[in-house]
Amino acid sequence: MRIFRNSLFVSGLLLSLFLTQCNNIREGNPLNPNGDSELALLMRMMNDSTASIKEYVKQGKLPEKFPEAFLKIHTAKPTDPTVKTEEFEAFANNYIDGLRQLYQSSPNELKANYNSLVQRCINCHQSSCPGPIKTIKKLKIEN
Secondary structure (H helix, E strand, C coil), rough: HHHHHHHHHHHHHHHHHHHHHHHHHHHHCCCCCCCCCHHHHHHHHHHHHHHHHHHHHHCCCEEEEEEEHHHHHHHHCCCCCCCCCCCHHHCCCCCEEEHHHHHHHCCHHHHHHHHHHHCCCCCCHHCCCCCCCHHHHHCCCCC
């Protein structure tokens, strides 16, 4: 009986720790143990927003409000300051241009402009920080 109580206690403790960690991730605690930079947090927000936009585009529509917060891509501090190069700025401008183009799309251009926006993200990440490419590719809308 004592072994059963001990294993039940340990199981409960492990479950509690697991749920706490899951909750921490959901509440926006950093994935990086050294803390997340403004740019990393912005990129995650951009990914989440693009996933939501994907569902709208599949229905032939877009959210009404342009995500102004994404314009902070130029000023958000990166984890590694050497990332903010002229090339990064060119990719950031290209992304913003694509985002504006998407929000000005006619219904028959939505899907193509959305996929073009996702490809712009992939292009940038191929140049720098390739880790998220697999996740970004999942944002594309297949034919």
